[in-house]
Amino acid sequence: MIELRTSPHVKGTLSLPQIMRHVVYALLPICAFAVYQFGLSALALLIVVTLSCVLTELLFNRLASKNTTIHDNSAYITGILLALTLPPGFPLWMGAVAGFVAIALGKSLFGGIGFNPFNPALMGRAFVQAAFPVAITSWTPAAMNDRFSQFIPSSLSFPFALPSVNDAISEATPLALHKFEATTTSFNHLFFGFSSGSLGETSSLLIMLCGAYLILRGMMGWRIPAAILLSSAVLSGLFYLVDNSQYPSPIFMLTSGGLMLGALFMATDPVSAPVTLKGMWVFGFLIGILTIIIRLFGGLPEGIMYAILLANASVPLIEAVTQPRKFGWLSNRDEK
Amino acid sequence: MPIKEDHSITADTFLDGVWKDNPVFVMLLGMCPVLAVTNSVVNALAMGIATTFVLICSSVLISLLRKLIPKEVRIATYIVIIATFVTITDYVIQAISLELYNALGAFIQLIVVNCMILGRAEAYASKNKPLKTMINGLGMGLGFTIALLCLGSVRELLGNGSLLGFSIFGAQFQPWVVMILPPGGFFVLGSWLLLFNWIEERKKNNTATSKVSHAGAAASKGAS
Amino acid sequence: MAFLDIFKYKTFEHGIHLKDSKDRTCDQAIRRLPFSPILIVPLSQHFGKPAKSIVRKGQEVVRGEVIAQSDGFMSVPIHAPASGKIKEIELFPTARGPKTESIVIETWAGASQRLGQTEANNISQMSREELIQAVQNTGMVGLGGAGFPTHVKLSVPEGYSIDTLVVNGCECEPYLTTDHRLMLEHPQELLQGINMLMKTLGAKQAIIGIEDNKMDAINAIKNQLSGFESIHVKVVKTHYPQGSEKLLIKVLLGREVPSGGFPYQVGVVVQNIATLRQLGVLLPNNQGLIERVITVTGPGVKKPGNYLVPLGTPIRFLLDYVGFSGTANHLILGGPMMGSTVSSLDVPITKPVSGLLVFNEQSVEKETGEIYPCIKCARCVEACPMFLNPSMLGQLAAKREYESMQEDYNLMDCFECGCCSYVCPSNIPLVQYFRISKSVMRERAVSQ
Amino acid sequence: MPTDSVSFIFLNAFLMNNFVLALFLGICPFLGVSGKLKTAWSMGLATTLVMLISSLSAYFINQLLVYFEIEFLRLICYIAVIASAVQLVEMSMKKFSPTLFRALGIFLPLITTNCAILGLALFQTFKEYNLIQSLAYSTGAGAGFVLAIVLMAGLREKLELANLPNTSQGAAMSLMLAGMLSLSFMGFAGLGN
Amino acid sequence: MEFSSESINQLLLTATFMAGLGIFLALLLSFANRYLYVFEDPRIDEVEELLPHANCGACGTPGCRPFAEALVAREVDPGLCTVNAIEMNQVIADFLGVEVTQHEQLVARLACAGGSHVAHTRANYEGLKTCRAAALVSGGGKGCSWACLGLEDCGTVCDFDAITFNKFSLPVVDADLCTACGDCVAECPKDLFSLEPVAHKLWVACNNKDNMDESEAHCDVACNACNRCVSDAPEGLITIQNSLATIDYSKNGLASQVAIERCPTGAIVWKDYNSESQRGHQSHKIIRKEPIHRIEPLPRA
Amino acid sequence: MTDTEQAIIAMAAKKTSSLAMVITLGLVAMLSGLLVVITWQLTLEPIEKNKRIMIEKAIFQVIADAQYRQTYAITNKGLVSGEQGDGLPFYAAFDKTGQLKGIAIASAAQGYAGMVNLLYGYDPVCECIRGFSIIKMAETPGLGDKILTDEKFLTNFKALDARIDSDNNALKNAIVSVKHGSKSNPWEVDAISGATITSKAVAKAINQSAQVILPKLKPYISQLIYTPVEKQE
Ligand SMILES: Cc1cc2nc3c(=O)[nH]c(=O)nc-3n(C[C@H](O)[C@H](O)[C@H](O)COP(=O)(O)O)c2cc1C
Ligand SMILES: Cc1cc2nc3c(=O)[nH]c(=O)nc-3n(C[C@H](O)[C@H](O)[C@H](O)COP(=O)(O)O)c2cc1C
Ligand SMILES: Cc1cc2nc3c(=O)[nH]c(=O)nc-3n(C[C@H](O)[C@H](O)[C@H](O)COP(=O)(O)O)c2cc1C
């Protein structure tokens, strides 16, 4: 029988599950490094959070009586990225809550992939940050000796119970050190990743390499990361020039905290970013500027998460003013 | 007016406000205090009672005066009447307990602008007899209080592990701080509404015929 | 140094890079196809009003004879593609869908099929108006795809003057090689055609734009250029849809045709290679358009090549002749990006058809993919050469917000090039959505 | 930044203690009029205008009340004056710009009975702001309201194109969105320390 | 508490202040009332209340509010609203003191009976599952170029759920629910729907313009222009135009079931209000109960 | 036009006379005013009592052993008793015997989520701060409110050094907050980890007010004598 189809009759080869799969691949080295640095707890957290995301997605598919949407691979990304933004000793049960909230509130509520206005992983994180602010600001130093034989005590705390806090092994992140104690961590530590912090934010070098892989393979756009890095470097550079005793250098700003992970993997979540090309620049600039402002003047040491969420919320407005100008618009206007 | 006024008082006069026309869950009126003061059960209860008091007093008075008030100045008059009772409530609460007063903050005074009260004045009190108005106001007030308690209990339980100040889960409970923060208010109310929607859907699906709903049918054909 | 080519030739912004798949036919010389026993000649093969039949059932016609007259200015005559007898005048399916009136000719088997006699035109003596009339008499319409009557394009409205004739030799659609072969085999006729049209238009220069994947054709033309001082050849990058007239004008001349406007507004007329070469042959001899070159290719075809086909040849006959393997079930008239599939083997080859592609089952299966919601990845936005927002348009179309598509998102500027659908990882049938939306909006405009 | 400086007062009302998202004031119009970006924008502007009017009138009435030592009448006087002022604005709008009036429709009277307006007047009195500070406070609050309602409207318009599950349509969705916005605005907490 | 002179003073002060404020505001408002007042006929609101708020446009105005305005201005007749219950329209008419003219009841009719069990499929259409999309791809996959594609566009646009689909993907109109808003008429890419007075009982359920064998080759219930109905019906009621039987409804009074009796394919039918259409007794029986796909054989090389 | 129609239009067009509006609104307003003023007068006393109790509770919480208190203000003209519009107010607290036990001063600073309003107790004998109590704040429950429950934090205020410098116009050592666990001087406040900002706000509030008021207060300490007859306001 003859098939009736509509043009174009040929199609590009990249499909959505494929893109998502490659993002997962690109995240695996970062996960591996996190496990190497923080040991068993990190591994368990990665598994629990990802599992929680996937199961939640399945649950809501069932509730909405839809076909499962697991095979589009996006729930894995949400899970892994969410885990990578949590502190290593984060209680596993809280991780599970974060995963549930990320998918339930951040994604399924809006009808699943493609419709969520906010980055689901960050929605999950913002929720647990507001719900459990103490646990999420308790950091453990990297590369502890017994990390492969022992869990960090707080990891295994009983569900819904207060985590056991062990002051002895807590350590502030480079950003907190800077904000609250005015000490700056060395570039090498930040760049190669031997500082405390969330699972996936420690090595900016590794993050850049993995991100570059995705960009070069055409799996994600380059504009948003470029805009974020550029604007945050310029703005923090300005402050640094004004007063370098009070404000840290742009290099420190770029390599510390979650900026790099956020810029390369989270702000680039296509669904919650603008679809217009100019809009991507505006979006990136907004994130860069907000991050630096929150870091330097806000109540919290890190601002990238809130910056991305706020920029996500502004996407409809950004898109409204950055629609592409159709071909031939100029001459059209001249004629009138 | 082609449709005649109805002065009969039925059970619905009272019950409408409690469930079918619940001011919070159904009509989404007076949302500010609903969200702002429900971080504990005590606050929710106090706010509910205060609002109910103002609602009943002001709507009865307005109903009494309804024939005398010229329509050009009716809003101004209603508001002055409502504000009077709010001020009275305000001072009475201060006289009873300053702690409670501080916990409720400015929201006692903001009862004046609770859309529910003015809305009732406009839509009901100005058209009905005092007794009917009072019964309806009581129902509305009860519905409002119940909604506040729905929110207050969830928020206090999760956010503090307690109810009415009594610890429920013990000292080891990890409170979900977000619940008593502003986002928690939105989330809890939103979740209640989601729950109601879900129950409605359930009911509808059970009774539904095989007919498909057309809204977005074209879209789901294409994109899902 | 191949990679330096990227910087060598000009191209437009956005668009996509496609695998051109032309190697199976680009070296095949043009061959003549035998006459089918039955030719189905639709009265409407062009943009505009259908022609009016002037023959009766049972009447005998000679090849080249006028069998339908033009019905007004926006219409062209139709000539008999073969000598034979009129079998009937009936409704027959066409590539566009609805059945239209067609003249069915039973060709005389074994007859010589010589052309009927015509009086030659003396081009150099003719005035502009006479030239335009002569062009209309040839039944010439754009052979590049849209089938727009050529004489209409030549009648530039009052107040505009044409300085440049752009010759579209891009052939940016994959698989197709007709223009390529014509440039290689008949450069002299092409240059004649260009010269005649320049005269008609009063244009000062002509620019032939050719993509850099046809270097042999470029050289073939350049070798013949002596004596044609005002004709230039410009190489452009192989990039889809380079051949769209608006983009080609932008690349070659830097002029932007206004949105919703036509090339004459920026002093340009664009004609396809095949159109001009054909005119170069027909105009001096005052003959009619009765055949054209098409590329028959695709994974399913056994004898791919470029064939000179009498207009009205049914696809059934063509397929029988070239042979195919597999269960051919995807028949495309035109290129793979913009061509349309046919629903019946009775559909004839008409004037604007430049190729027949046969995709068999395997190649079709690979392309089908599950449709996901739009993930706003912006690939389509980056691809759209018209600078639209296909993502938004697609979402609006799914919700039937056609008004908003037209008013806020410039739906009508979409020329259905297919770049957006091609790149979409969610497999959203964007172009199909836009076609629906445009048809609805056009209908609404008419009904109001 | 000193907490009584004009810029801090502005920023505080605008971002850190956003009237809608952190203080829960003016929720009704925020939920009711955020369906369309254009209307939300006009609603925001109208609210800001009314805020300025009410802030000014409240300041002067308060002077009067303090002079007569009858502060206990504050609430009644504020609301009565504000309500009348809004009614005046409403009527003038109806007369002079029917299009604007149509766009805001029945919501103009809603502005009167809007907690944000009265809340602003009361808070500025509690905080003992002077005239300039009051003005900064009201512009900040107005800008904050505009920001919140415009963001909300943008999101809601965007979701018009989504395949929302039946369960999460209507007010429930608006509230969840508001919660997410409020969560995002927590990023501004502590700004200016 | 005793009344000190201080508190009496306070009472007086308050009363005067409040009275003054009240009077001031009242003056302000009455001033506004006088100079800023805009008259709007209050009846518009009340009439609008009585309309169904369907905003369907069947009345010929863009929505219920404009209709209400037109009603109050006495420009139109309440009976034009076909969605409202007749009693409600009467209420409006009484309120405005006008007469309701009962308009002829219209209903949407489909000029095709080619369900998937009788009309052949020629090609397999792959793509968006909407009629309009399919129609744009070589007219869709059905053998008959005029046939209903059965992809439910008309059902989707019908706001009143009046169109359902039978198991052969053919739209079925519920005359009780149909308000004759005309949305399906506008939507169908094959232009198969039209609004017909219920009194038009004789109906040609086909739109095929091929003739004779060609039409029956693709569809078992096609009108093949055999002329039998033309000769059986009273003079001039039915004519063949473009190879299709066409009824001249200006002569509807002459119509009777006689015309359908000898139709060989049953393309011309008799439609009573909401009951199944009656086919002539001599039309061939339709036996098949499953959809068919006639596959056009491809030439083999 | 029908009769009903005319009647309706006439009704809509009929305007209420201004006099009716003025009378209604004026009367209603007057009545409201009366109602409110009566309520106010009736509740005045209990409210005042509640307020007094609350203030006293706060004062007696920050100054041990106190039983009575008295309100003063420092103005340009010097010490005056009672609250004064443009002066710097403070409370003097006395024990049973009428001996001055300490001075309570209110202050505020920006915390994490808004102003932190507090009252701190100054002991003129040891020239140190002996405690504080929160009047109002909106800090995060569970985090910010650790300043009320964290034992270690509260020990900062056992005897927080607040001596005046030799020029008598500022504190000798500004009261500052330092990172958790690094307090080394008696004038430093050891912050709570996880609630650094709120702890800082407490230190800032005390410092701000103490810097201004204590030097001015010092000369008048001896004049603060308990006068039982004074009407407590
Ligand atoms: C309604 C219409 C009017 C046109 N008028 C002119 C014209 O006046 N002059 C001209 O040069 N081309 C005219 N064109 C032709 C277009 O410029 C274009 O060459 C033709 O549509 C084929 O273009 P395509 O193959 O890129 O789609 C017209 C086309 C359309 C559809
Ligand atoms: C997306 C797109 C791609 C096109 N590609 C070609 C092409 O490769 N070659 C060509 O001759 N015409 C192409 N056309 C048609 C030209 O725009 C133009 O209509 C044609 O060159 C006019 O010449 P004609 O009237 O002689 O056909 C394309 C049109 C569009 C919209
Ligand atoms: C939801 C939430 C609430 C917070 N509340 C407070 C608070 O009330 N007081 C405070 O000082 N910091 C608060 N913080 C900020 C951090 O807990 C703290 O300032 C930051 O982590 C600095 O850590 P450190 O105090 O251990 O140096 C809050 C943070 C979050 C996410």
Ligand SMILES: Cc1cc2nc3c(=O)[nH]c(=O)nc-3n(C[C@H](O)[C@H](O)[C@H](O)CO)c2cc1C
């Ligand atoms: C480059 C890229 C980055 C992504 N980043 C995120 C992310 O930060 N958070 C997340 O939940 N999903 C992310 N995803 C996955 C996916 O877009 C996401 O689950 C959708 O938002 C769900 O609708 C990303 C996908 C891609 C291709």
Ligand code: SF4
């Ligand atoms: S088909 Fe239309 S929207 Fe898509 S890329 Fe081409 S011009 Fe743009």
Ligand code: SF4
């Ligand atoms: S390419 Fe497809 S998925 Fe990507 S933005 Fe465009 S329509 Fe959406």
Ligand code: SF4
């Ligand atoms: S009647 Fe028309 S719109 Fe309805 S299903 Fe048939 S083809 Fe589609």
Ligand code: SF4
């Ligand atoms: S022949 Fe007539 S009845 Fe049959 S499918 Fe075609 S239009 Fe329908």
Ligand code: FES
């Ligand atoms: S209750 Fe605050 S605006 Fe309605």
